[in-house]
Amino acid sequence: MRNAKIFMDGVLETPAQTAGMLEPYLVNQGTAEQPNWQPGTKSGQIYVAPEVLNPLMTALGKRDSIRMCMPLRSRGAPNLDAMEAMRRAAPGKDIRAAIAHDESVDRPITLASGT
16 A cells, blocks of 8 residues: 555535534634524534544655645544654654645644755
């Protein structure tokens, strides 16, 4: 296996709104003419727990390419934590990891030197 694509959560856009977010999605409690956006009850779900993701990413880091699909504002940003663990386990290795669908970011991202 040379490539892996990990689907970490669902879809950010309406109507699905299944991407795992820090805060609940807003729902219109008003009308189309007079919207009243309030926090709803859904905040999405993370499909891969950190205790599974971190060792998986570390193992995959020995391969060539990894792509994760997940908004970066997700609860606990497990994708960034897993990438950090992977890079620590393979220092200096040219790992071509990517995060897709990163429409929402809740913290600054600093890439390691040479990555």
